[in-house]
Amino acid sequence: MTSTEYTTLQDAPAASAFVPSPASPYQGDIARYWDQEARPVNLRLGDVDGLYHHHYGIGDIDRTALGDPADSEYEKKLIAELHRLESAQAEYLLDNLGSVGRGDTLVDAGCGRGGSMVMAHQRFGCDVEGVTLSAKQADFANRRAAELGIEDSVRARVCNMLDTPFATGQAAASWNNESTMYVDLHDLFAEHSRVLRTGGRYVTVTGCWNPRYGQPSKWVSQINAHFECNIHSRREYLRAMADNRLVPHAVVDLTAATLPYWELRATSSLVTGIEEAFINSYKDGSFQYLLIAADRV
Numbered sequence: 001m002t003s004t005e006y007t008t009l010q011d012a013p014a015a016s017a018f019v020p021s022p023a024s025p026y027q028g029d030i031a032r033y034w035d036q037e038a039r040p041v042n043l044r045l046g047d048v049d050g051l052y053h054h055h056y057g058i059g060d061i062d063r064t065a066l067g068d069p070a071d072s073e074y075e076k077k078l079i080a081e082l083h084r085l086e087s088a089q090a091e092y093l094l095d096n097l098g099s100v101g102r103g104d105t106l107v108d109a110g111c112g113r114g115g116s117m118v119m120a121h122q123r124f125g126c127d128v129e130g131v132t133l134s135a136k137q138a139d140f141a142n143r144r145a146a147e148l149g150i151e152d153s154v155r156a157r158v159c160n161m162l163d164t165p166f167a168t169g170q171a172a173a174s175w176n177n178e179s180t181m182y183v184d185l186h187d188l189f190a191e192h193s194r195v196l197r198t199g200g201r202y203v204t205v206t207g208c209w210n211p212r213y214g215q216p217s218k219w220v221s222q223i224n225a226h227f228e229c230n231i232h233s234r235r236e237y238l239r240a241m242a243d244n245r246l247v248p249h250a251v252v253d254l255t256a257a258t259l260p261y262w263e264l265r266a267t268s269s270l271v272t273g274i275e276e277a278f279i280n281s282y283k284d285g286s287f288q289y290l291l292i293a294a295d296r297v
């Protein structure tokens with residue numbers, strides 16, 4: 001089955017607008033990866049209500065909503081449940097942005113297909129600027145915003161999040177939702193620190209390897225190879241933030257909260273083969289799912 005059979009929004013050709021050259025060969029690889037990415041686990045979940053995410057879920061499974069596995073509607077209900085959990089993750093990230101006014105601008109660094117941006121605008125009524133390396137994702141996000149009639153407030157562009165066109169101090173808050181593992185953290189936090197106004201809030205939800213384990217486990221290495229990324233340690237996050245005027249306001253371990261999502265996903269037809277690595281690394285303590293919210297001082 002092709003990806004287009006799953007989508008309500010057809011993947012358009014790459015953006016006709018100017019697309020900057022990637023800053024490095026690696027970024028070119030990542031742009032290609034996300035341009036080609038059309039896994040059912042992302043698209044079918046987004047089709048549930050038009051919020052397209054490329055991240056994982058948190059929270060307990062609603063077994064009543066799932067019903068009987070023998071039921072012909074079970075798979076559809078399972079997809080809706082996984083989607084509810086991934087949207088709950090984005091809601092939790094937004095909960096941690098602090099107070100945001102209608103006149104504020106937020107920055108979503110590594111915005112994917114834009115699900116979190118739409119949710120942020122719907123919650124705060126503010127402008128949301130997203131950047132992604134993938135022209136296809138930016139097109140998808142902008143088309144979705146146009147369908148919702150919010151294209152004046154929600155905009156994605158093809159841009160390196162380490163070198164954005166946003167004015168210094170422009171953003172009231174900014175975030176990375178599972179997109180920090182593609183970049184050097186010092187470079188990333190220097191750019192967030194520049195774009196954020198003093199007193200602004202930065203939030204990341206991310207998988208990181210646990211320094212208590214010692215080094216990245218074989219499962220973490222497997223996840224890196226699967227996604228062509230470079231998972232950082234918890235220690236690196238805190239150090240790079242401290243070096244860039246980002247002072248942690250909250251560090252929340254979401255590992256236990258994300259396991260139900262993975263265990264449910266592992267039973268579905270949407271498996272991608274990486275489920276075992278996530279479940280095992282979360283269980284052996286080598287990998288953690290964290291939210292870090294920091295104040296720009």
Ligand SMILES: C[S@@+](CC[C@H](N)C(=O)[O-])C[C@H]1O[C@@H](n2cnc3c(N)ncnc32)[C@H](O)[C@@H]1O
Binds near residue numbers: 031034110178
């Ligand atoms: C796992 S997806 C997360 C997407 C989105 N944050 C979400 O929650 O649905 C990772 C995203 O990071 C983006 N990304 C990776 N490196 C980037 C960079 N240097 N500049 C901008 N975006 C980047 C990719 O293009 C992709 O959109």
